[in-house]
Amino acid sequence: MYAVIKTGGKQYRVQPGDVIVVEKLDGEAGAAVNFGEVLMLGGDKGVTLGAPLIDGATVAATLVETRKGEKIKIFKKIRRQGYRRTNGHRQMESVLRITGIEGAGEKAKWDGETSLMTKAEMNARARGLAPRVEATEEAKPAKKAAAPKAAKAETAEAKPAKKAPAKKAAAKTDEA
Structure with a gap:
């Protein structure tokens, strides 16, 4: 089962278990987030379209982390005038794990465990730089x-x- 949701002015196609990156949402890591703006549902019974939204359909997610995104460089130049300006920006974004979809008489849940490990921590572990935590202190x-x-x-x-x-x-x- 899948759904198309709208958040932050953008649309996302999601399934239970997906990890998506959206515009910044309020909440701490581990908080439950529900999306009521479901535009389309697809599943065993076929595709259900909203006009514009599907009544009673919800998508549940868990907030994994809120972080800064990739750096965007802004460069302005007027040729032959000696005018150059460089600026940069990092947009705040939230990482979500989709845990369930409900609507149009169907339900889909994700059975896995939501890990709250941040991307920076995953990258450090992949390079072997993260400290190892032993089971018994x-x-x-x-x-x-x-x-x-x-x-x-x-x-x-x-x-x-x-x-x-x-x-x-x-x-x-x-x-x-």
């Missing part, structure tokens, strides 16, 4: 307390190991 202090003892034991073992190769090297020179 109590295990970290125990490992840190045991680490100095293990380090002392390793240094004690490392000193004789360094002397042994020197003896072997000296033995090889005697044989030659």
Whole structure:
């Protein structure tokens, strides 16, 4: 099942589970958003068109994040006059996960889990720059307390190991 919704002066074709980027909407991450401006529904029973809207049809979504979009550069120039101006702008946008569509006697729900991970965090994890979070936080202090003892034991073992190769090297020179 799919729907065509209108928000921010634009139209979007959505299905349950889709992630869309729209003009900025009010709300915090994880908030539920409902769209009542449904222009068209398509599903097993066929296509239902609104005139202009479909009565009783709604699209449910979860707000994943609100962020700044890509930078747009504005460059103005009048040739042969020495006039050049450069300006830039980053529009605020909201990222939504579509969780359900209801209307025209049909319902469609998304069964997955909505992750509130931001795009910046996903990009950092993809590059291996994000810190890893362990499941048990109590295990970290125990490992840190045991680490100095293990380090002392390793240094004690490392000193004789360094002397042994020197003896072997000296033995090889005697044989030659």
